[in-house]
Amino acid sequence: MNKRCSRCGSEMRIMLRNVVYRSKVRINHVPVHVCQNEYCSHSQVVDIIKDDLKKLMSDLGTHPTRQAIEFKDISEFSNALVLVANEPEGSTARIVIEERINELLDLFLLAQSLGDEDWIMDIRKRLVEIQYV
Numbered sequence: 001m002n003k004r005c006s007r008c009g010s011e012m013r014i015m016l017r018n019v020v021y022r023s024k025v026r027i028n029h030v031p032v033h034v035c036q037n038e039y040c041s042h043s044q045v046v047d048i049i050k051d052d053l054k055k056l057m058s059d060l061g062t063h064p065t066r067q068a069i070e071f072k073d074i075s076e077f078s079n080a081l082v083l084v085a086n087e088p089e090g091s092t093a094r095i096v097i098e099e100r101i102n103e104l105l106d107l108f109l110l111a112q113s114l115g116d117e118d119w120i121m122d123i124r125k126r127l128v129e130i131q132y133v
């Protein structure tokens with residue numbers, strides 16, 4: 001998911017940032033594209049997580065209580081990036097992702113056998129998101 005900066009055209013990298021909402025809520029591990037040009041440093045929320053972030057903010061409302069939220073519990077894309085970031089060796093990143101996909105597929109079969117439509121939908125969405133890591 002390489003992206004060019006809309007301001008200066010430099011390469012952007014995906015990083016995990018902590019976002020503060022309404023000065024009250026700290027949302028940890030939000031995937032953000034950050035421009036690699038240090039004079040620009042333009043940042044932009046990654047498209048694939050925009051809907052999850054919007055939904056979270058609308059659930060929190062305009063007067064949220066002080067709290068911290070782990071975005072990786074909501075977004076599979078964020079979760080997968082955290083898994084990869086926690087790996088000391090870059091070469092094992094793929095294996096970590098494959099293990100997570102296998103885990104999701106197991107959960108998918110379980111959800112299917114239980115006929116739990118909401119759960120099936122959630123896992124399906126996660127399986128799509130993890131392909132972008």
Ligand SMILES: [Zn+2]
Nearest residue numbers: 005008035040
């Ligand atoms: Zn830039």
